[in-house]
Structures are given as structure tokens and as C-alpha cells.
Amino acid sequence: MSKVDDILKTAERLFDLQGFHSTGIDQIVKEASVTPRTLYRHFHSKEDLVLAVLEQREIRFLKQLEQKLDEYKFNAPLWSLIISELEKWFTLESSNGCLFLRALAEFSYKNAEIEQRVLLHKQRTFELFKKIFEKEFPDQFTEKAEILIFIIEGATALAPIIGGKAAIQRANALALQLLASTTHPLFH
Structure with a gap:
């Protein structure tokens, strides 16, 4: 699985369990085992990540x-x-x-x-x-x-x-x- 897939899968799970605003980028980064830089290289904002997850x-x-x-x-x-x-x-x-x-x-x-x-x-x-x-x-x-x-x-x-x-x-x-x-x- 690629880093992007890891980020998307983790973000979807967390958004589903906790909601969008209650889930922070730091938590997604930690649970997906990626750096913030990696996340922001693929998704310019949290809203971009939400759109990709949807x-x-x-x-x-x-x-x-x-x-x-x-x-x-x-x-x-x-x-x-x-x-x-x-x-x-x-x-x-x-x-x-x-x-x-x-x-x-x-x-x-x-x-x-x-x-x-x-x-x-x-x-x-x-x-x-x-x-x-x-x-x-x-x-x-x-x-x-x-x-x-x-x-x-x-x-x-x-x-x-x-x-x-x-x-x-x-x-x-x-x-x-x-x-x-x-x-x-x-x-x-």
C-alpha cells in the first residue's frame, strides 16, 4: 500500500469514528505513520484530504x-x-x-x-x-x-x-x- 493509500485509509477511519473537525492532522499523520510533509505533499489542506476521502x-x-x-x-x-x-x-x-x-x-x-x-x-x-x-x-x-x-x-x-x-x-x-x-x- 502506498503512503497516499495509508493516509486516505487512516483519515477515512478517523473521520468516520470521530468526525471531520474533531480529527486533527497530527493524529492522521501519527496513525498513518507518515510525516506532515508527506501528507501535505499529496493534500494541500485538510479540506483537500476530506475531498479525497469522500x-x-x-x-x-x-x-x-x-x-x-x-x-x-x-x-x-x-x-x-x-x-x-x-x-x-x-x-x-x-x-x-x-x-x-x-x-x-x-x-x-x-x-x-x-x-x-x-x-x-x-x-x-x-x-x-x-x-x-x-x-x-x-x-x-x-x-x-x-x-x-x-x-x-x-x-x-x-x-x-x-x-x-x-x-x-x-x-x-x-x-x-x-x-x-x-x-x-x-x-x-
């Missing part, structure tokens, strides 16, 4: 989700696959809530670039959900994607409060009520 996290999240969608076998509704992947994310990555929304909360009105990065991530996620529903529901795919994104965002927001497993169970139950009756022949 970009890496988005790439990993969307790549993981798209890979599962590519492997999809028509034995369950696609929305259930997405919720299942979110459950894995809570287990393997974090159940501390959405790092993007937490970045927005901490940097809102302070850093337009971070705000834009968060909005772009949410838009890309929504576009992916629309693409998922487009084939099955050419007349309702936007509405279905909106329902799913609200369910997912709600589960992500509640995960740190009620636990990832409980949030996923509630998301599944809600999706079953709102999406299942019309999204898959097994649920008719």
Missing part, C-alpha cells in the same frame, strides 16, 4: 454496488439486493451514518467544494437507482428510485441510533410495503 469512499461504494448488480440473477427484486449490500456496508465499513451527510453538516456554508462533492454523490446514487428501476417501470422509475433513496437514507441516518441491523430490518419492511407489490413476480 471521492475514494464513493468509488468504493458505487463499484461494490454496481458489481453486485452485474452479478444479479432474477431471483429477488433489485431493491432487496441494494438493501442487502447496505447491510454488508454497515457490517464491514461503518454503521455510524452517512459520511457524506456528516461532511455536509460539518462543512455546510464553510466549504462549497465539499458541499458540491456531497450533492454530486447523492445525485449519482439517485441516478443509479433510477437506472435500476427504468427497465421494470418505464413510467414510474423516478418515483420508485425516490422511494428507495428515502428508505436508504432513512436507514443510514438511523443506523447510529438504533443499530445497523435494526435499521436494515426496518428498511426491508418499508421497501416490502412500498416497492415489493409491483417490483417482482415472486411478491405478487
Whole structure:
């Protein structure tokens, strides 16, 4: 792993556990086993590091989700696959809530670039959900994607409060009520 990877991985873990403003550069440098000079050679400011962490996290999240969608076998509704992947994310990555929304909360009105990065991530996620529903529901795919994104965002927001497993169970139950009756022949 390169020094940049060490810095990004360490910063992401600390930002997720402690928040962005509560995590200092000195702590990142120490835990990544790099010098401040090395960190600043690659990231000119803490905000640049935050942007890089968010970009890496988005790439990993969307790549993981798209890979599962590519492997999809028509034995369950696609929305259930997405919720299942979110459950894995809570287990393997974090159940501390959405790092993007937490970045927005901490940097809102302070850093337009971070705000834009968060909005772009949410838009890309929504576009992916629309693409998922487009084939099955050419007349309702936007509405279905909106329902799913609200369910997912709600589960992500509640995960740190009620636990990832409980949030996923509630998301599944809600999706079953709102999406299942019309999204898959097994649920008719």
C-alpha cells in the first residue's frame, strides 16, 4: 500500500469514528505513520484530504454496488439486493451514518467544494437507482428510485441510533410495503 493509500485509509477511519473537525492532522499523520510533509505533499489542506476521502469512499461504494448488480440473477427484486449490500456496508465499513451527510453538516456554508462533492454523490446514487428501476417501470422509475433513496437514507441516518441491523430490518419492511407489490413476480 502506498503512503497516499495509508493516509486516505487512516483519515477515512478517523473521520468516520470521530468526525471531520474533531480529527486533527497530527493524529492522521501519527496513525498513518507518515510525516506532515508527506501528507501535505499529496493534500494541500485538510479540506483537500476530506475531498479525497469522500471521492475514494464513493468509488468504493458505487463499484461494490454496481458489481453486485452485474452479478444479479432474477431471483429477488433489485431493491432487496441494494438493501442487502447496505447491510454488508454497515457490517464491514461503518454503521455510524452517512459520511457524506456528516461532511455536509460539518462543512455546510464553510466549504462549497465539499458541499458540491456531497450533492454530486447523492445525485449519482439517485441516478443509479433510477437506472435500476427504468427497465421494470418505464413510467414510474423516478418515483420508485425516490422511494428507495428515502428508505436508504432513512436507514443510514438511523443506523447510529438504533443499530445497523435494526435499521436494515426496518428498511426491508418499508421497501416490502412500498416497492415489493409491483417490483417482482415472486411478491405478487
